[in-house]
Amino acid sequence: MRTLWPAAAVAALLLLPAAAGAHPERQVFFPDGSTGAVPEYRTTGPSKVVCKPDSAQRIRDEFDGGLEAKRLRQLARCSYHDIQAAVNAASSGDRILIMPGVYHEEPSLAQVDGSFDYDANQYDRAKDASPCRDMYQDIYDPVASGLAGNVRSDPVWVPTYEHHRSCPNHQNLIAIAGDDPADPDRVCDDKCNLQIEGMGRTRADVVISGSRRALNVIRADRADGIYLSHFTVELSDFNNIYVLETNGFRIEDVESRYSREYGVLSFTSDHGLYDNIESYGAGDSGVYPGSGPEGHCARYGIELRHIDSHDNTLGYSGTAGNGIWVHDSKFHHNATGLTTDSFAFGHPGMPQDCAKFERNEIYSNNNNVFDDQRDAYCRTANRPVQERDPTVVCPTFQAPVGTGIGIFGGNGNIVRDNWIYDNWRDGAKLLWVPANFRGESDPSKEVDTSFDNLYRDNHMGVRPDGTRDPNGNDFWWDEEGRGNCWMGNAGPGGAAPSSNVLLGLPGCPGAQVLLPGNPAKTASQATCSQWDPQDDLLDDPPGCDWFTTPKEPS
Structure with a gap:
């Protein structure tokens, strides 16, 4: 016997726009996980130099001695004033060296087309004035999308890969599209292994x-082997950095700021590394490894380390964030620190499984970007997107304010040896999500999440220096699923952590009997998912308390 989420809440969710809380994307495919590797940094090989008129003065101001002389020698080889121009001229294996300066990419910016409808969170082909105006696919078409049984009468159009290859700057300031569409294998053919630094x-x-x-x-x-390094990227209208269908990527020593949606995002990609990234000011999440490689716990195909993600709606999110290893990082001063989930429609790899979070600091995630003042500012009817201060975070996805880490419909995840403190609602939250929330119509899959999640040896309500700094509640669980277990977690001075489970959290290994869940707990969460950023951020869903700031624990 099992307890489903309230039928009214499920029905309401299925009426939401398909792309609400997600990014609309074409039908995509995972790379071949048996091949590929994270690219290594190269100091030799063919290179192209990009510069601005003030680069020489900036070099003199920033460097001295031998390194100044080396940079000035490199500058003497400058043949491009825009990064896209250097990418267009590059061959596979080239290095693109960007001299100091601010790059607005004016030639690319002049080609950007306003075909994305912000109110509907989807593309409007009627606004597309580019030569690629016919290169779209309907994500609800059962043939084009491969999602038979999830068809709507009104189409939702997204650009195809051919669109981005033929009109690279229609939506993108800098585009690296490496696959020749004439070759059906969807593997990089040119502009592969580029290093842009x-x-x-x-x-x-x-x-x-x-x-x-x-x-x-x-x-x-499809830009296999891409290496992006040592720069600041800012002010996208969706993603600052977007890596898609790419086998082998590395994003290192990058600062991402003030993206309307995502700071650094990868999707259906493999053999990737996010390293030494600071990301802040994103309306959704600072870092987002979504639709991760499907290793099913046999391997971790994408690694995140030394991340500092703060002052976003979410520090980290990963819908279908499978095979992700996140370690030795900090997620703080967001509304929610980290989430991985099986919520949104159209993300390959559902349901989410097999992420590992260890040795991270997850703290002070109490930044309420949903309060009345922010709602009034961000309401589209009052202030269109293009007229907002880009440094003010307007949330584009729902999140429980005051939460450290949330697994919302996930399996086989490991949360181990983290410092989780000063999150005023919950330190760690585990919640079952019905399969029909993501558009899955097969009734046999309705209960396919919240299995085998492990919480072990976490330091709850205490800072690394031993100072007590409590969470509102250490562990929240709706009691749904099987195999979930908690072991070795401790509060200040080794005290037992707090939880919302009356009879206590089950130890490890977890029982393989499917538990039905607590109806009151599931009901309390269901309506929160109805929050919609396209609904002018009006009233919070009835019965949902995610968007109020919890009281600070005494």
């Missing part, structure tokens, strides 16, 4: 700005 003293010395007009500042699409 800033040559400033710090990553702040090279700034790539989308001016809040380009949907993506940098898009690497």
Whole structure:
């Protein structure tokens, strides 16, 4: 016997726009996980140099001695004033060296088309004036999408890969599209293994700005081996960095700021590394490894380390974030620190499974971007997207304010040896999500999440220096699923952590009997998922308390 979420809440969710809380994307495919590797940094090989008129003065201001002389020698080889121009001229294996300066990519910006409808969170082909106006696919078409049984009468159009290859700057400030569409294997054919790096003293010395007009500042699409390093990227109208269908990528020593949706995002990609990234000011999440590689716990195909993600709606999110290893990072001062989930429609790899979160600091995630003042500012009817201050975070996805880490419909995840403190609602939250929330119509799959999640040796309500800094509640669980277990977790001074489970959290190994869940707990969460950023951020869903700031624990 099992308890389903309230039928009225499920029905309401199925009426929401397909792309609400997600990014609309074409039908995509995972790379071959048996091949590929994270690219290594190269200091030799063919290179192209990009510069601005003030690059020489910036080099003299920032460097001295031998390194100044080396940069000036490199500058003497400068043949491009825009990064996209260097990408267009590049061959596979080239390095693109970006001299200090601010890069608005004016030639690309002039080609950006306003075919994305912000109110509907989808593309409007009627607004597309580019030569690629016919290169769209309906994500609800059962043939084009491969999602038979999830068909709507009104189409939702998204650009095809051919669109981005033929019109690279229609949506993207800088586009690296490496697959020749004439070759049906969807594997990179040209502009593979590019290394694009800033040559400033710090990553702040090279700034790539989308001016809040380009949907993506940098898009690497089927661009196997892409290496992005040592610069600041800002002001996208959706993603600052977007890596899609790419086998082998590395994003290192990058600062991402003030993206309308995502800071650094990968999707249906494999053999990837996010390293030493600071990301802040994103309306959704600072980092987002979504639709991760399907290793089913046999391997972790994408690694995140030394991440500092703060002052976003979510520090980290990963719908269908499978095979992800997140470690030695900080997620703080967001509304919610981290989530991985099986919520949104159209994400391959559902249901989510097999992420590992260890040795992270997850703290002070109490930043309420949903309060009445923020609602009034961000309401589209009052202030269209393009007229907002880009440094003000307007949320584009629902999140329980005051939560450290949430697994919302996931299996086989490991949360181990983290420091989780000063989150005023819950330190860690485990919640079952029905399969029909993501558009799955097969009734045999309705209960296919909240299995075998492990919470072990976490330090709850205490800082790394031993100072007590409590969460509102350490562990929240709706009591649904099987195999979930808690072991070795401790509060200040080794005290038992708190939880909302009256009879206590089950130890490890967890029982393989399917538990029905607590109806009161599931009911309390169901309506929260009805929050819709396209609904002018009006009233919070009835019965949902996610969007109020919890009281600070005494």
